[in-house]
Amino acid sequence: MLGEEYPSEPSHSGDPQRDLSESFRTKKNTILKSHGRPPWYGEDGLPICDAFVIGIAGGSASGKTHVAQQIVRSLGSVPTVVIMSQDSFYKYHTPEEVALAHANRMDFDHPDALDMPMFAACLADLKACRQTNIPIYSFSEHQRLAEKKYLYGAAIIIAEGIMALTDPSLRDLYDLKVFVQCDSDLMLARRIQRDVKERGRSVEGVLEQYLRYVKPAYDNFVQPSSRYADIVVPGSNNSVAIELISTHIRRQMNERARHFRKAMASRTIDGGLTLTEDTVEGLNIVVLPQTPQLKGIYTILRDETTNRQDFIFFVDRLATFLIEKAMEHLPYRPKTIVTPVGEECVGKELDVKHVCGVSIIRSGGPLERGLQRVLSDAPVGSLLVQSDARSGEPLLLHVMLPVCIRLRHLAEEAWVFLLDAQISTAASAFMAIRTLLDHGVKQEHIIFVTFLVARSGGVTVLRKAFPGVTIVCGAVDDNLREAWLEHYDTNGDTGTVQEGDGRKVWIMEPGMGQIGDRYYL
Numbered sequence: 331m332l333g334e335e336y337p338s339e340p341s342h343s344g345d346p347q348r349d350l351s352e353s354f355r356t357k358k359n360t361i362l363k364s365h366g367r368p369p370w371y372g373e374d375g376l377p378i379c380d381a382f383v384i385g386i387a388g389g390s391a392s393g394k395t396h397v398a399q400q401i402v403r404s405l406g407s408v409p410t411v412v413i414m415s416q417d418s419f420y421k422y423h424t425p426e427e428v429a430l431a432h433a434n435r436m437d438f439d440h441p442d443a444l445d446m447p448m449f450a451a452c453l454a455d456l457k458a459c460r461q462t463n464i465p466i467y468s469f470s471e472h473q474r475l476a477e478k479k480y481l482y483g484a485a486i487i488i489a490e491g492i493m494a495l496t497d498p499s500l501r502d503l504y505d506l507k508v509f510v511q512c513d514s515d516l517m518l519a520r521r522i523q524r525d526v527k528e529r530g531r532s533v534e535g536v537l538e539q540y541l542r543y544v545k546p547a548y549d550n551f552v553q554p555s556s557r558y559a560d561i562v563v564p565g566s567n568n569s570v571a572i573e574l575i576s577t578h579i580r581r582q583m584n585e586r587a588r589h590f591r592k593a594m595a596s597r598t599i600d601g602g603l604t605l606t607e608d609t610v611e612g613l614n615i616v617v618l619p620q621t622p623q624l625k626g627i628y629t630i631l632r633d634e635t636t637n638r639q640d641f642i643f644f645v646d647r648l649a650t651f652l653i654e655k656a657m658e659h660l661p662y663r664p665k666t667i668v669t670p671v672g673e674e675c676v677g678k679e680l681d682v683k684h685v686c687g688v689s690i691i692r693s694g695g696p697l698e699r700g701l702q703r704v705l706s707d708a709p710v711g712s713l714l715v716q717s718d719a720r721s722g723e724p725l726l727l728h729v730m731l732p733v734c735i736r737l738r739h740l741a742e743e744a745w746v747f748l749l750d751a752q753i754s755t756a757a758s759a760f761m762a763i764r765t766l767l768d769h770g771v772k773q774e775h776i777i778f779v780t781f782l783v784a785r786s787g788g789v790t791v792l793r794k795a796f797p798g799v800t801i802v803c804g805a806v807d808d809n810l811r812e813a814w815l816e817h818y819d820t821n822g823d824t825g826t827v828q829e830g831d832g833r834k835v836w837i838m839e840p841g842m843g844q845i846g847d848r849y850y851l
């Protein structure tokens with residue numbers, strides 16, 4: 331979950347908590363606060379609720395940003411919130427227009443100064459759980475910059491701007507419409523202070539612009555749009571109004587809450603499934619051929635007495651086998667080459683525009699090394715899914731995806747190796763696949779690579795919801811049971827639930843224990 335400028339490939343520190351805190355910069359157009367996003371989809375894999383969108387309009391310096399930030403603060407423990415400012419959508423200006431702007435002869439307060447269709451499209455994408463890439467605007471340069479900012483995963487969106495309520499296509503997207511009503515003198519005083527301090531303006535320039543453009547536009551466009559507001563908030567001393575708004579939002583979020591993991595874990599497979607040479611019948615899971623050599627590796631990995639050095643060595647070996655198996659599911663095309671002895675030879679080469687890995691932190695990490703060994707130049711991103719300490723529900727906490735997924739037109743062509751150590755309740759696999767689909771990745775282009783699948787876990791629900799996804803694993807285990815553990819695990823798929831002094835987890839049997847812990851600790 332992040333608001334991040336691109337292009338750049340993810341360079342996470344390996345420490346999910348540090349990466350997480352880095353995404354929570356408190357500036358406009360970025361994620362302000364997150365306790366993770368609970369499932370936004372049903373068991374059929376389809377999204378069931380949009381993000382909750384609040385539109386905040388008001389005059390320049392009326393306190394729109396302040397109100398938005400206070401709402402976030404007052405919400406406290408809620409899923410991810412993003413504040414999206416209309417300021418980002420000022421149109422691109424020609425050099426002549428920039429010169430006029432520096433001379434305070436450019437009208438930035440007419441609705442035409444803003445790219446409303448683009449603002450509406452970006453907001454609609456974010457509301458519908460899709461990623462969006464919004465422009466970045468420089469007030470000091472009076473110009474839209476070349477970079478864009480990537481946003482994804484907000485459960486609550488606050489869209490603010492002077493024209494946030496003027497456009498019907500925008501109003502249609504809001505679940506709650508707010509107008510900040512502020513005294514004109516106060517707005518002018520605040521604007522002078524802010525523009526001089528933060529936007530590189532002179533007092534004379536601010537006053538000239540204010541009288542020529544800002545005030546008339548406020549009277550003609552901004553103030554009249556207050557009639558569309560559900561709530562009018564004062565521009566100062568507004569803590570009571572903010573508390574009322576936050577209470578309303580909290581109630582809306584509670585009504586959307588879902589209880590997902592337990593339902594996933596309790597799906598047993600009728601009649602049982604047979605593990606054949608390289609597939610689990612009925613589930614369409616690709617399993618590595620069960621050779622004595624492979625069984626030998628699993629025996630070492632399952633053995634609690636195996637030391638860490640051996641564990642890492644054999645996990646790395648197994649990861650390479652699995653990735654090689656997964657590679658069979660990519661498309662190839664013929665390629666003619668000439669050998670060192672001058673012979674022409676028709677072979678094959680990969681027929682993909684973009685291929686990348688996404689690992690579910692942190693137990694997907696060992697598979698990442700396998701991927702890098704096989705496809706050394708494939709970018710690898712990460713997702714952090716953790717269980718809520720009280721409900722055990724999966725929460726999407728962090729999204730750091732490669733550029734070829736962040737940009738929708740590339741995502742539609744991309745092939746993704748999704749990596750996690752095991753599929754037990756399948757709750758985090760579900761969330762990760764949904765996240766990729768939200769970005770436009772095709773189901774048929776997702777290859778989920780994992781060491782273990784629990785036969786009696788949520789994999790049946792996963793299969794039904796996403797039949798196009800290929801699952802490649804090395805072994806299928808029989809049992810999944812709930813148990814109390816003292817040990818805390820960070821893997822979302824394990825489903826840690828805290829109650830009293832102990833913690834409840836889903837344990838795969840015979841399993842390999844906590845693969846991430848055994849590999850990294």
Ligand SMILES: Nc1ncnc2c1ncn2[C@@H]1O[C@H](COP(=O)(O)OP(=O)(O)O)[C@@H](O)[C@H]1O
Binds near residue numbers: 392566
């Ligand atoms: N309720 C308030 N109490 C005190 N100062 C405020 C309040 N609301 C806004 N301000 C101050 O006014 C200035 C402009 O507010 P801001 O929220 O950035 O306006 P807008 O987003 O509407 O342009 C900021 O310096 C902010 O700190």
Ligand SMILES: Nc1ccn([C@@H]2O[C@H](COP(=O)(O)O)[C@@H](O)[C@H]2O)c(=O)n1
Binds near residue numbers: 417420431468
């Ligand atoms: N290059 C620009 C673009 C816009 N403005 C002014 O910004 C105001 C809107 O931003 P708020 O944060 O105050 O809502 C608007 O009134 C424009 O006049 C600018 O000065 N320069």
